[in-house]
Amino acid sequence: MLSVFSRLRRRTGYPSPSATDSSPEGATVGPVLFSEIKPDLGVVFIDVLRLSDRARLGDGLARVLTDPSFRPEYHFCLDFGDLRGSPTRDEISSLAANIRSLGLMWLTGRIALIARTPEQCTAAHSFVAQLTAGMSARSRVVGDFLSALRWFEIPGALNDLPPA
Numbered sequence: 001m002l003s004v005f006s007r008l009r010r011r012t013g014y015p016s017p018s019a020t021d022s023s024p025e026g027a028t029v030g031p032v033l034f035s036e037i038k039p040d041l042g043v044v045f046i047d048v049l050r051l052s053d054r055a056r057l058g059d060g061l062a063r064v065l066t067d068p069s070f071r072p073e074y075h076f077c078l079d080f081g082d083l084r085g086s087p088t089r090d091e092i093s094s095l096a097a098n099i100r101s102l103g104l105m106w107l108t109g110r111i112a113l114i115a116r117t118p119e120q121c122t123a124a125h126s127f128v129a130q131l132t133a134g135m136s137a138r139s140r141v142v143g144d145f146l147s148a149l150r151w152f153e154i155p156g157a158l159n160d161l162p163p164a
Contacts, residue, residue: 033060037067041154042109043075050084051091058098065102075109075152077145078127080120087123096130111139112148 034047044064051057064070111131113124124141131139142148 031060032056035060035064037064037069037074039069039071041149041152042071042073043077043149043152043154044070045077045079047079047082048095049082051087051095054094054098057095058102061098061102072106073108075154076107076111077114077148077152078111078124079114079145080124081114081116083120083123086119089126092123092126093130096127099131099135107135109138110152111135112151113139113141114143114145114148115141116143 032048032050032053034049036045037043038045046061046064048057111128113127115121115124121141128136128139128141140151142151
């Protein structure tokens with residue numbers, strides 16, 4: 001199943017995101033996330049696929065932050081829609097610890113977490129609760145990509161979308 005933002009990206013003609021997989025040569029576990037930076041919108045899209053490998057997840061997030069097109073004022077859209085399995089409390093804690101260890105408290109944009117199932121909503125709310133106070137105040141759990149764009153309040157971002 002494609003995440004909400006993956007389906008919308010196809011409708012809007014945005015290119016496919018890059019897979020971030022820092023696994024050893026020959027590993028078959030697959031990517032832990034897909035990421036795409038959209039400078040025209042000022043948004044970083046991250047499709048979280050698996051939370052079980054903290055090191056690879058941290059590497060993937062670090063790659064996003066070192067991308068030359070990344071800016072600290074960009075909004076973050078974390079999509080849990082393609083998350084494989086039900087995340088454990090430890091996995092959610094690890095993701096929040098990764099965010100804190102990378103020093104993401106200096107980011108100034110808003111953070112939207114897309115969650116569609118009850119399990120994803122629980123994981124997203126738990127994640128927000130474990131962020132620093134400043135980041136929690138700028139974070140919101142939403143049910144779809146359009147709600148994330150509305151939360152970001154990007155002028156004109158919703159104007160050019162083709163009908164569903």
